[in-house]
Amino acid sequence: MTEALKKKKVVLLGDSIRLIGYGPKLPALLGDACEVWQPADNGRYSAFTLHSIMHYWQNDIRDADVIHWNNGLWDIQIGTDGQPLALLDDYLHTMSRIADILLRNTKTLIFATTTPVTAVHPNISTADIRRYNAALVPILEEKGVVIDDLFSVVAADIDRFVREDDNIHLTEDGNTVCAEAAAAVIRRYL
DSSP: OOTTTSOEEEEEEOSHHIIIIIGGGHHHHHOTTEEEEOOSSOOOSHHHHHHHHHHTSHHHHTTEEEEEEOOOHHHHOBOTTSSBSSOHHHHHHHHHHHHHHHHTSEEEEEEEOOOOOOTTOSSOOHHHHHHHHHHHHHHHHHTTOEEEOHHHHHHTTHHHHBOTTTSSSBOHHHHHHHHHHHHHHHHHTO
């Protein structure tokens, strides 16, 4: 098969914002020129994703033309001890390791910033999400990672884009707008 006819390999990694959100919509948006792989499992928190790309998803991510990835909501969630699952320094270290591994497996790595939650979410605040995103983005950009600012996409209309029944997952409109934003960024690098 000639290079011109070969499908581009796109890998989607991330938590439930990807799994039940924008991920299912992306294959159709990217079209027949792309082979899209994404795990059937939720990427959960950053340490889970790190473990999975090191042990379970190695072959699936190898030689991807583009990897689009997100992690953060689970890491930032406050537990019963009053602390987030991942303290900021631990999150930055783990995310940096993930980026290094993914960069060895793709021509283009895209990180989707963590999306905001409603003001009434009991265990996650949008202020903490902003803080984690602000600390992480410069580290990833220095490594050459492309940033897909899904935080800003959703923050533009949280009431419309975030479900009020759980205050974290995306509505159908939110899924659509994030899928369109992700597809636009991915297409630029195919």
